[in-house]
Amino acid sequence: MLLLAGLGLSSPADAVGTGNPTISAPTPTAALYDGYTGPFVVDFDDAPVGTYDYVVLEVPAVGDPAPVTSVQHYDNNGTGLDPQLRVTALDPGSYRFQISDADTGTHAASVDFTVRSGSAPTCSLVVPTRVRVHAPLQKVTGKLNSTCAALHTATADWKVTRGGRTYDYFRFDGNASDTWSLYDGDPVGAYTVVPLSARSSDFTDVPQNKPTVVARRDSRLALGGSRSGSSVTLRTTLTVYSASTNVFRAWADKYVAVSYRTCSTCTWHHYRTLKTDAQGHASYRFTASSSREYRVDASGTSQAWEPIPKYKRL
Known part of the structure; x- marks a missing residue:
């Protein structure tokens, strides 16, 4: 040490500090679950540079704590980074994470924590499962579910x-x-x-979901008609969104199903299948002595969603 001082250099114990590291995560009250591996976030700002050993001990209700993970090493080079250390998966129980200077066992820190049984609650991103593309640019909104707040999620x-x-x-x-x-x-x-990361306010990892969203072109149906005595005429138009023109265009040569029912709680009955012309139009004239509710619908494709059915009473 005298030689280092004579050369104008610092010893490892003086390179950054002479105090102890501090553990910022997990906290003793953190909600941790079966299979927890970390992170154990350690602040070395006041601690000397050098190699540190860390280990997790099981803390029984009676008796002395005993190691449940192997001793691992971390080289603190004084860069000011707070390492996020990990261990093998832990079963439910009471534990102590401790870290200390590898040579002397001093410059130590520890934290007691509990791993709960069961799977960790998930912070979920809530997004629509289906998106109907109907404009050059659409903003698909995502929100965090209430579990995210319950887990004190700070970033996700x-x-x-x-x-x-x-x-x-x-x-x-x-x-x-x-x-x-x-x-x-x-x-x-x-x-x-795909989840990237989510952390609680005490830097604990928060589990995330992995939702799927299916995007296809939007399609639309219109239904009109008229009645004169017992003569009924239905007219329908089917369009589909075009990305090349940014507008809805006629969906030609597409089958449209016509159904009817005689009361609001009655069963729907298939009545007729129509085929759209080049302008996306289809019409049908028939005789019906009493008023009915009519419905038109059509199927979708791998490129376009099925249109929302339309209804009309005549």
């Missing part, structure tokens, strides 16, 4: 992916909602919203 991030490509992100840092920018030129199909 997800990325929107399809086919190995990332299209956008949902990021939460105190905000109640965020949006994904979906362009009509983006591929149709299933997007996976």
Whole structure:
């Protein structure tokens, strides 16, 4: 040590500090669950540089604590980073995480914590399962469920992916909602919203969900008609959104099913299947002596969602 001082250098014990490291996470009251592995966040700002040993001990109701993980090592080089240390998965029980200077066993810190049984509650991103693309740009809104607040989630991030490509992100840092920018030129199909990270206010990892959103072109039905005595005419129009023109265009050569019922609680009966013309129109004239409620609907495809059925009483 005298030689180091004579050369104008510091000894490891003097390089950063001479105090103890501090453990910022987990806290003794943190909600931790079966299979917990960390992170154990350690602040070395006041501690000397050097190698530190860390281990988890089981703390029984009676008797002395005993190691349940192997002793691992961390080299504190004085960079000021707070390492996020991990151990093997822990079963439910009472534990103590402790860390100390590997050479002397001093400059130590520890924290007691409890691992609960069962799976950890999940902070879930709530997004629509289906998106109907009907404009050049749509903002798909995502919100955090109530469990996120119960877990004291401070930050949470997800990325929107399809086919190995990332299209956008949902990021939460105190905000109640965020949006994904979906362009009509983006591929149709299933997007996976992949969790990136979520942390509680005490830096504990928070489990996240992995929702799927299916985006397809929107389609729309219109239904009109008239009655003259017992003669009834139904007229329907079917359109589908076009990404190339950014408007709804006629959906030609598509089958539209016509159904009817005689009262609001009665069973629907299939009546006729019509085929749209080049303008997306289809009509049918028939005889019905009494008033009925009519419904038209159509199927979708892998590229476009089925239209919302339309109703009319004549």
